[in-house]
Amino acid sequence: MPTTINDQCAIVGVGQTEFSKNSGRSELQLTLECTKAAIEDAGLPLSDVDGMVTLSIDGSDEIAVMRGFGTKELQFFSRVPHGIGGIMGMVHQAVMAITTGMCKTVLVYRAINGRTARQPQPTDAGGPLSTDHIHWSWYNPYGFSNPVSWAAMYTQRYMHEYGASSDSLAEIAMTMRKHAQNNPNAIFQQPMTKEEYDASPMVTDPLRKADVGLDLDGGCAFVITSIDRAKDLRQPPAIIRAAAQGSAGDQEGMTSFYRDNITRMTEYDLVAQQCYEMSGLKADDIDVAMLYDMYTSAVLFQLESYGFCKPGEAHEFVKGGALGVDGRLPCNTNGGQLGEGHIQGVNNLLEAVRLIRGTSVNQPKKSDHVLATSGFAVPTSAVILGKSS
């Protein structure tokens, strides 16, 4: 029985829409635009697509996408749950399906009008009372009701425990803005000074407006196939060295506050461990890290879980430009969610592919192995991409 998925598949096509404050069109339209671009980028005939994956929260059904293209048949379709934590989990799904021969070519997509469409609220989904509704009933009535407030809770504790100051958060915010300036897709084209960071209004202490990414409209898509098929295609393949999911003890969706220690994200630990075991790589081998950065502090937690520094040391690690293009660990070279904008992290996967291809607007000297991670404080996922040997 096979026991691994590493080095079996590759991302061979990528596509995106523009990222904007108002797309002016439906999420299905955005989906069809980015998926069409990804298929064209791969140079595959549309008829080769026989699998599709998106998030469980995505509004564009596989069968609507099929009809949009006239796709004849799908032999594989699945959804990854737990919202933004599932972004790299979509790749995990695709690789499992291809490796086991369930299908040959998978289209992975995620498109949202994240800024202009009304978003589902924890308490207003139709249907029977779900565990999700019950869960939120413990938080919402107390005004503890939005992702920034939950992220702030972990951040406050981390800073208290390790003596971290807001300087480390500022450093991350400023670095991402700097990267965004070279990126024509980025929503933030202006740099941020320390003074501007300090003057940014507090949302939930210690997180300021400048610590939080901006929800945007847009979509990204990816074509994934076997490494054998990848050889003959138009683009250099981004080999999937590892892909993993993880949900850890006392896991809640954003609010795992009943754990003994909330200065560490054990779900990130679990995903990191699997990715390194699967790929045979270690943190030192990662050349560029695409870390989910809707909140500046999320980067601190991931630097520790993914082994780039020891517990409590990330706030020192990031200082002095460590995450810059020429730093110790180039990070989010597209500007990430804080600079390019929040497309729920799927745009960080797209940048990871560009880094492997050597086409980032902020291409570091070395990018043989790129880590890309997903949502913070939820059941999560990650991938490691590599170059063709």
Add this chain to the structure above:
Amino acid sequence: MPTTINDQCAIVGVGQTEFSKNSGRSELQLTLECTKAAIEDAGLPLSDVDGMVTLSIDGSDEIAVMRGFGTKELQFFSRVPHGIGGIMGMVHQAVMAITTGMCKTVLVYRAINGRTARQPQPTDAGGPLSTDHIHWSWYNPYGFSNPVSWAAMYTQRYMHEYGASSDSLAEIAMTMRKHAQNNPNAIFQQPMTKEEYDASPMVTDPLRKADVGLDLDGGCAFVITSIDRAKDLRQPPAIIRAAAQGSAGDQEGMTSFYRDNITRMTEYDLVAQQCYEMSGLKADDIDVAMLYDMYTSAVLFQLESYGFCKPGEAHEFVKGGALGVDGRLPCNTNGGQLGEGHIQGVNNLLEAVRLIRGTSVNQPKKSDHVLATSGFAVPTSAVILGKSS
């Protein structure tokens, strides 16, 4: 690269709640009851469970189930979309994950208060306008707005095209009721005569109330692991010989009426083809068929797609007790959705395992290979189970 999933995994534990018209408890409670029963049936320690799968429409989050049990970690979790069509797709997911080493033991579950809870309606889900909303806007305003009406459309055309009469539908309904009489779990404990069938009120011509299963409260769960681990466990393993998904051209969710021919379900054809190729079996090798039967006519379509008879011949095939315990093709020995009750077809998978174990209340002489299928007129799925060699 591995290219198959057949004969790699087995269902080693099953559990269920009672099936009732009013469970009197939450869906999470039902989920925990049937999953606990499945784990105990398998004889595995709870800590062995490191993966979970359910439907995208299920209201009981994996992380709520984890907390319910105190499960430490999950390395795999996914959701199968397209409602009831995804039931056997949950097995497909589990087998891919185990075969590729992503996890060792998967808990598959589906529990609903299908009768007593308010069900999500196509037009009232929270969140942005999805393709699903847009789709239904073409049907709902014209009163063409419930599953029986959509199923009736295909049935009417089939009967017209092939000269089928309601006698064949009555035969299916009466057979399922007969099977249910031996089954203490079944909601229908009384037989149905032809006179009673004929007197049953018409819902949407040609489907009568007697042609439609009854939505119930309840849940079923399954423990799936590798065949190696299955060897040492408490129950005889139900080997997964094949598992497949399919969505075909011009696919809609229940309303694929723009196809050239609506007397055939091409998504069933696609799933059948994959299951037979994967297992090396053919229709003649199937000893018992657990066919999704929320509508009597769904059985006719599946008998043809899964190769038990030729196009247009199923309505003759079913006559004279062919689907009975001693018939040519014993079918839905638990009474199916029409007799045991509608638990969205997941109870048919449970009966398939019982048939392999030899513990059905209507055990046919031979049950070496059992086919179990999923939802009608939607992207769908199926499995073939077999005995350990």
